[in-house]
Amino acid sequence: MELAMTPMTERQRKYRENYRERVAGWYNGWLHILLIYTIGFTALYVYIANLHDVRWWEFLAIPVVCMFANFFEWAVHRYVMHRPSNIPMLRAIYSRHTMMHHQFFTEQEMRFADHHDWRVTFFPPFALVVFTFMSIPPAIVAGWLISPNVGWLLISTTRAIPFYWCSATPHCGWLCLPARLLSPRCSCAGRRSWSSQVCCSCSSPNCSRRSRPVCGTDAREWRLQAAFSPPRSVFWPGFRPERSADRMRET
Amino acid sequence: MPFRVKFLLSLAWLMTAAGGYAFMVHLGQTGPSYAVAFLGVFAVFAMWVFPEVAKKNPASLK
Numbered sequence: 001m002e003l004a005m006t007p008m009t010e011r012q013r014k015y016r017e018n019y020r021e022r023v024a025g026w027y028n029g030w031l032h033i034l035l036i037y038t039i040g041f042t043a044l045y046v047y048i049a050n051l052h053d054v055r056w057w058e059f060l061a062i063p064v065v066c067m068f069a070n071f072f073e074w075a076v077h078r079y080v081m082h083r084p085s086n087i088p089m090l091r092a093i094y095s096r097h098t099m100m101h102h103q104f105f106t107e108q109e110m111r112f113a114d115h116h117d118w119r120v121t122f123f124p125p126f127a128l129v130v131f132t133f134m135s136i137p138p139a140i141v142a143g144w145l146i147s148p149n150v151g152w153l154l155i156s157t158t159r160a161i162p163f164y165w166c167s168a169t170p171h172c173g174w175l176c177l178p179a180r181l182l183s184p185r186c187s188c189a190g191r192r193s194w195s196s197q198v199c200c201s202c203s204s205p206n207c208s209r210r211s212r213p214v215c216g217t218d219a220r221e222w223r224l225q226a227a228f229s230p231p232r233s234v235f236w237p238g239f240r241p242e243r244s245a246d247r248m249r250e251t
Numbered sequence: 252m253p254f255r256v257k258f259l260l261s262l263a264w265l266m267t268a269a270g271g272y273a274f275m276v277h278l279g280q281t282g283p284s285y286a287v288a289f290l291g292v293f294a295v296f297a298m299w300v301f302p303e304v305a306k307k308n309p310a311s312l313k
Contacts (some may be wrong), residue, residue, distance in 0.1 A: 024302030035297045042290045046275070046283045092252075100304070119304070125297035126252060129264050136267070 001113050008109035015103045020116060029115025032122055039128050040159060047156040051149055060147045061142070065157040131158065252303065268292075286302045 002013065080090050081097040104120045112118065123131075135158040143151025169247065268291025275284035 019304070022305040025304045032301075035301065039290065039294050039297060040284050042293070046286050046290070047272075049280060049283045049286075050278070072290070119302075125294060125301050126260060129260060129294050129298065133263070133267070210285075 003109070003111060003113050005014060006109050007109075008106065012103065012106050012109060016113070016117075019100065019104055021032065023116065023119050027116060027119055029118035029122075032118055036123060036127055036128060039125060043128075043159050044156060047152050047159065050152045054149050054153075055147075058147060061146075061150045061153040062157050065154050069158060069161050135159065140249060154236065213245065257298060263289055264294055264298075268294075284293060 008016075077097075082094055084094050087093050101120055104117070106165065113120075132155075135155045139151040139155035139158075141151075142154045185226070198202075268287055272284050272291070275287055304309040
């Protein structure tokens, strides 16, 4: 069970084969979808059923939450998913995302062979439970401080976003939005792949994301980490990426 | 996911669902209250039946 025509490397091919053998044999991607969509749509029904007489400004919660969720997603990738941690829970997230997901899918080959490969992309049911736990406190606060409708819209939006990110358009360009906002000089033109979308393979000398690999990390891991490094100019107003690039060339 | 973590997560989820059910009943929302009760049980069921990815290749353990 592998793609017939594929440019993937031997390493990726072996990893995909090994991963498939580690997944329980009865796993079915369609059943996976059924489980998570049942949870998701039931929750959405509960949230939406509680909306009453929504005023126009209350709908503004949706784009605002989408924007915050984008930055949250970016930060989670930057500080948790692409950075090994000593905290077991964070390490497990890193392991599942960087060590599994990004070895299974690379910029050479991002396609599924069949529905059994969905195990490595779609959220497992426990993730939806965790996301709901994470969404409840801000929804309660927004419901008290602003209006109940805003609270319900907030939690509805946070529930709907994972569907969009991980179901409709995996590795979509939305993830690049915070990176583009923080690093407008970085030109990310290139193939629609994970690395090019998040600017890590940017070849522009003006890109403030360029830096040298850290000792002890292989090139691929460094590139994934570098992809989520905030540009230094954000935290260091006097930073000039051009000078940094010159310095890099000198050394 | 370790058994202990999954067990605690399930417990917390069931308690949250019970609270949500009581809240929906308090609001007079009949349909959503049943939905919350269903969600509480179904999500726990889904978490426990969902296959984990083994750390080692089963073939290599033989």
